[in-house]
Amino acid sequence: MEKFKWPNKYKSAVIFTFDVDGCAEQQLYEGNTLGHNSAGDYRPKIAVPRILNILDRHGLKATFIIPAWVAQRFPQRVKEIHNRGHEIGAHGYLHENFSTLSESEEREIHNKSGKIIADMIGTPPKAFRTPGGPLTTRTMKMLLENGYDCDSSSVKNYFPSRVKLEGKEVDMAEIPFSWLTDDFPYFWGGYEDKPGPPSFMPISAPKDVLEYWMAEFDGIHEIGGLFVYLNHPRAIGRISRLRVLDKLIHHIKATPSVWITNLREVVNWVLRE
Amino acid sequence: MGAKGIVKKGSEMKFRWPNGAECAVSLSFEYDAESVEWGYSRNIEGAFDIGGFSPQFGVPRVLELLNKHDVKGTFFVPGWDAERYPDSIKEIAEAGHEIAAHGYTHENFSELTPRKEKDVLEKAHKILTDITGIPPRGFRAAAYGRPISAKTLSFCRDMDYIYDSSFMDDDEPYQVKIDGKFVNMIEIPWAWPLNDISFMSPPFSSGMSLVLPQRKPQWVLELWKEEFDGLYEEVGFFNLVIHPRDMGRVSRMPILEGLVSYMKRYNVWFTTYSQVADLCLKQLVER
Numbered sequence: 178m179e180k181f182k183w184p185n186k187y188k189s190a191v192i193f194t195f196d197v198d199g200c201a202e203q204q205l206y207e208g209n210t211l212g213h214n215s216a217g218d219y220r221p222k223i224a225v226p227r228i229l230n231i232l233d234r235h236g237l238k239a240t241f242i243i244p245a246w247v248a249q250r251f252p253q254r255v256k257e258i259h260n261r262g263h264e265i266g267a268h269g270y271l272h273e274n275f276s277t278l279s280e281s282e283e284r285e286i287h288n289k290s291g292k293i294i295a296d297m298i299g300t301p302p303k304a305f306r307t308p309g310g311p312l313t314t315r316t317m318k319m320l321l322e323n324g325y326d327c328d329s330s331s332v333k334n335y336f337p338s339r340v341k342l343e344g345k346e347v348d349m350a351e352i353p354f355s356w357l358t359d360d361f362p363y364f365w366g367g368y369e370d371k372p373g374p375p376s377f378m379p380i381s382a383p384k385d386v387l388e389y390w391m392a393e394f395d396g397i398h399e400i401g402g403l404f405v406y407l408n409h410p411r412a413i414g415r416i417s418r419l420r421v422l423d424k425l426i427h428h429i430k431a432t433p434s435v436w437i438t439n440l441r442e443v444v445n446w447v448l449r450e
Numbered sequence: 451m452g453a454k455g456i457v458k459k460g461s462e463m464k465f466r467w468p469n470g471a472e473c474a475v476s477l478s479f480e481y482d483a484e485s486v487e488w489g490y491s492r493n494i495e496g497a498f499d500i501g502g503f504s505p506q507f508g509v510p511r512v513l514e515l516l517n518k519h520d521v522k523g524t525f526f527v528p529g530w531d532a533e534r535y536p537d538s539i540k541e542i543a544e545a546g547h548e549i550a551a552h553g554y555t556h557e558n559f560s561e562l563t564p565r566k567e568k569d570v571l572e573k574a575h576k577i578l579t580d581i582t583g584i585p586p587r588g589f590r591a592a593a594y595g596r597p598i599s600a601k602t603l604s605f606c607r608d609m610d611y612i613y614d615s616s617f618m619d620d621d622e623p624y625q626v627k628i629d630g631k632f633v634n635m636i637e638i639p640w641a642w643p644l645n646d647i648s649f650m651s652p653p654f655s656s657g658m659s660l661v662l663p664q665r666k667p668q669w670v671l672e673l674w675k676e677e678f679d680g681l682y683e684e685v686g687f688f689n690l691v692i693h694p695r696d697m698g699r700v701s702r703m704p705i706l707e708g709l710v711s712y713m714k715r716y717n718v719w720f721t722t723y724s725q726v727a728d729l730c731l732k733q734l735v736e737r
């Protein structure tokens with residue numbers, strides 16, 4: 178297996194990202210964020226402040242990926258995230274599946290959502306994670322045109338890399354995540370948000386999930402990879418589960434030679450020189 | 451100081467509970483007899499008759515447990531079930547528990563026309579009022595995973611309901627806004643991990659083709675204790691959703707018994723939904 182070289186002789190690296198999807202999909206597909214469709218609001222409303230406190234306590238900076246429609250619904254929250262030193266990444270306007278849209282529709286969404294976030298925090302987003310559906314070459318090109326330097330939609334690697342587009346290296350870093358270190362498969366519960374046949378996700382006990390995450394972190398550290406913690410505040414935001422996140426951070430901090438950093442630092446490292 | 455000597459953050463506790471209680475605990479029970487299957491499939495025979503377990507075994511066991519612990523619960527009762535089991539509903543109300551609205555045949559309110567929706571709410575309201583002599587004061591939407599309509603909350607308000615319990619966007623009660631304006635109504639939100647259906651729903655329950663892993667009773671009890679610990683220490687509100695058709699099984703009732711006994715060891719206020727809503731509304735006025 179290839180080795181990835183980290184700065185300062187660090188053996189592995191860890192970053193934290195939070196997808197604050199809000200009720201974007203409920204709005205997009207059903208135009209209704211009421212009743213059982215309101216669960217997404219738990220993230221910006223209840224979970225984000227709690228997460229910000231945990232990050233502060235541990236002296237960590239994270240990246241919050243937010244559909245622009247959700248940002249418009251909770252502008253103070255977005256400003257608070259930004260003012261406390263965290264990065265805001267783009268995630269479509271209403272968590273769209275870009276592969277189902279025309280080129281001009283997609284372009285308009287990137288333009289619109291980038292501008293909404295820029296107007297809110299004073300700087301345009303540079304990181305992107307595709308909301309629904311696959312990431313296409315078309316999307317990658319538009320991101321480059323719009324000044325993005327980071328995509329975090331791939332799940333096939335333990336190492337970050339420079340993106341190759343049609344055979345040529347471009348100024349874009351790929352920061353791969355993993356479903357295993359996502360809270361979604363363990364804590365989502367309830368029916369799937371999207372229209373279609375109702376499906377239900379089993380709910381795990383918080384203390385069991387800590388074991389999955391610690392095992393995966395230990396393994397990634399062993400091979401010198403990048404541990405990307407991807408979190409949906411709706412699922413992780415409950416007190417019982419945030420305590421697991423807290424324990425995971427303690428475990429990571431107790432491991433020697435880990436670069437506990439943030440997405441921006443890793444992007445800069447990948448794109449250096 | 452909260453449980454286990456952890457200082458409560460305070461900032462998250464927006465309401466003060468009576469007698470200095472650290473946490474309000476509301477236990478809710480969805481009566482959900484055959485109305486659920488009737489609403490979905492017009493079939494309550496064979497394995498679709500599972501709703502009948504609720505009035506026959508589930509509810510009596512729950513009542514026995516609540517009585518033993520001297521705790522009052524809130525029962526959300528579909529009108530169609532109330533018509534079929536009036537004596538059971540009367541018994542619940544006479545034991546001092548609260549009867550609240552839950553549609554007529556466990557409808558998905560987002561699919562009804564406003565006119566039909568109003569009819570359903572008013573019809574169910576009248577049925578419950580006629581049986582118990584006490585008009586319901588709150589509503590919870592049925593049909594999991596489906597939203598309510600843009601009209602539901604105003605219709606409920608028109609009927610003088612003081613609470614709704616259909617939202618999932620908070621850990622504690624908050625004041626409801628309709629068309630951007632605060633109204634005299636409290637939202638009492640619920641969450642999947644505190645809903646028994648997440649851990650013990652039978653396959654094909656309600657004709658919705660749910661197939662969920664069954665969890666061991668002790669496992670569920672431990673998870674709920676963990677949830678309670680966190681909410682007790684940092685939020686001050688714990689809201690449980692129980693379906694007597696699922697929880698009422700002999701092997702599962704000990705979960706509820708274990709949880710209630712556990713919570714009683716702490717400084718909690720066991721309360722019905724309307725008591726919480728009344729108190730919250732009163733404190734909002736005083737502010």
Ligand SMILES: [Zn+2]
Nearest residue numbers: 196198272308
């Ligand atoms: Zn997302």
Ligand SMILES: [Zn+2]
Nearest residue numbers: 480482592593
């Ligand atoms: Zn129900």
